[in-house]
Amino acid sequence: MSKGYASEVREGDSGDFESSRVLDARGEADEQQVEAALRPKRLADFPGQTRVRDQLDLVLQAAKGRGAAPDHILLSGPPGLGKTTLAMIVAAELERPIRVTSGPAIQHAGDLAAVLSSLDEGEVLFLDEIHRMARAAEEMLYLAMEDFRVDVIVGKGAGATAIPLELPPFTVVGATTRSGLLPAPLRDRFGFTGHLDFYAPEDLALILARSAGLLKVDADAAAIEVIAGRSRGTPRIANRLLRRVRDWAQVHGSGRVDVAATQAALELFDVDELGLDRLDRAVLDALCRRYAGGPVGIATLAVAVGEESDTVETVAEPYLVRQGFIIRTPRGRAASPLAWSHLGLTAPAGTGIPPAQQTLPLDDSGPGRFA
Numbered sequence: 001m002s003k004g005y006a007s008e009v010r011e012g013d014s015g016d017f018e019s020s021r022v023l024d025a026r027g028e029a030d031e032q033q034v035e036a037a038l039r040p041k042r043l044a045d046f047p048g049q050t051r052v053r054d055q056l057d058l059v060l061q062a063a064k065g066r067g068a069a070p071d072h073i074l075l076s077g078p079p080g081l082g083k084t085t086l087a088m089i090v091a092a093e094l095e096r097p098i099r100v101t102s103g104p105a106i107q108h109a110g111d112l113a114a115v116l117s118s119l120d121e122g123e124v125l126f127l128d129e130i131h132r133m134a135r136a137a138e139e140m141l142y143l144a145m146e147d148f149r150v151d152v153i154v155g156k157g158a159g160a161t162a163i164p165l166e167l168p169p170f171t172v173v174g175a176t177t178r179s180g181l182l183p184a185p186l187r188d189r190f191g192f193t194g195h196l197d198f199y200a201p202e203d204l205a206l207i208l209a210r211s212a213g214l215l216k217v218d219a220d221a222a223a224i225e226v227i228a229g230r231s232r233g234t235p236r237i238a239n240r241l242l243r244r245v246r247d248w249a250q251v252h253g254s255g256r257v258d259v260a261a262t263q264a265a266l267e268l269f270d271v272d273e274l275g276l277d278r279l280d281r282a283v284l285d286a287l288c289r290r291y292a293g294g295p296v297g298i299a300t301l302a303v304a305v306g307e308e309s310d311t312v313e314t315v316a317e318p319y320l321v322r323q324g325f326i327i328r329t330p331r332g333r334a335a336s337p338l339a340w341s342h343l344g345l346t347a348p349a350g351t352g353i354p355p356a357q358q359t360l361p362l363d364d365s366g367p368g369r370f371a
């Protein structure tokens with residue numbers, strides 16, 4: 001009974017914010033195919049992230065020139081910014097095959113041993129969500145990364161023996177949205193770490209123009225500019241919004257992605273001029289009206305808007321923080337003056353947060369993490 005009630009409530013709640021999924025930077029399973037089709041295949045076709053791209057280019061070219069496997073590569077950053085895309089590009093640039101697996105798929109050291117022992121020389125091993133790997137496997141991985149060796153345990157109990165197995169040189173490309181959760185010894189085995197940051201609207205416009213071409217969508221430059229400005233600095237969201245505007249243009253418009261179709265589609269999906277949607281506005285509203293501007297914990301905020309903590313933390317919060325609507329403080333989330341004004345409210349006197357407390361990073365998952 002109580003279970004049925006809970007699931008009813010959940011269904012109703014997520015329904016409230018269903019349209020917000022258009023701005024969710026996390027990938028949906030049914031998007032994988034279209035996403036794969038839109039991925040740039042080489043570094044030269046990868047717009048934005050110039051720093052990481054140039055650094056990666058150097059590392060890969062140098063390794064190729066030496067005819068050796070490059071250092072292990074860690075790619076970190078929020079969802080939808082191109083970590084998987086870059087991992088594929090690394091293999092393509094090295095002209096090597098790529099083996100793909102992910103942290104959640106490696107629940108035992110044996111799972112990893114099976115993958116490692118079947119790698120060919122120079123192969124790229126892509127470990128997505130590497131922070132979600134089992135502890136025992138992490139240890140095996142960092143030894144393998146350093147010495148190209150694994151100890152395979154044969155037998156059980158007192159009779160168990162470790163047989164060292166030499167591995168050919170290979171390159172691990174790890175991807176993580178939470179580099180703070182990686183144990184230091186593992187993090188240290190990566191010779192190169194690329195941190196991806198949100199994209200500038202100009203870069204998103206380049207990505208959108210390219211995607212429009214691949215999707216055979218006729219899109220105006222002005223429309224692309226509007227979409228780029230509301231995509232939260234995230235290519236995955238930009239590409240998704242483009243597809244929704246294309247749908248609108250096809251059903252209600254001329255088939256062409258122009259500014260009118262863009263505005264109508266964005267309105268239909270509740271995306272405002274600043275790239276905020278209903279969930280974002282609900283979070284700000286709860287923070288200001290219900291909790292007088294905070295600080296308040298993320299779990300409390302999530303309950304107030306009827307969403308999962310994780311959704312509020314990974315979907316809504318990063319952008320709200322980045323745009324300066326929310327301030328992360330050691331005591332919880334607080335509303336900035338911008339949040340009050342965006343809701344058309346006046347901030348009560350004395351709710352300002354001292355600037356010294358405004359600097360907690362988003363990817364702060366260490367022991368000092370706050371709720």
Ligand SMILES: Nc1ncnc2c1ncn2[C@@H]1O[C@H](COP(=O)(O)OP(=O)(O)OP(=O)(O)O)[C@@H](O)[C@H]1O
Pocket residue numbers: 025026027034035036038039040045046047048078079080081082083084085086175177207235236239
């Ligand atoms: N620089 C870019 N240029 C063009 N398209 C991009 C770029 N970065 C990402 N994309 C597109 O955005 C989508 C998401 O990218 P990708 O899957 O690489 O993100 P991710 O960082 O791996 O996300 P997650 O953390 O969810 O795994 C893909 O369709 C990809 O084509």
Ligand SMILES: [Mg+2]
Pocket residue numbers: 083084085128175
């Ligand atoms: Mg990915």
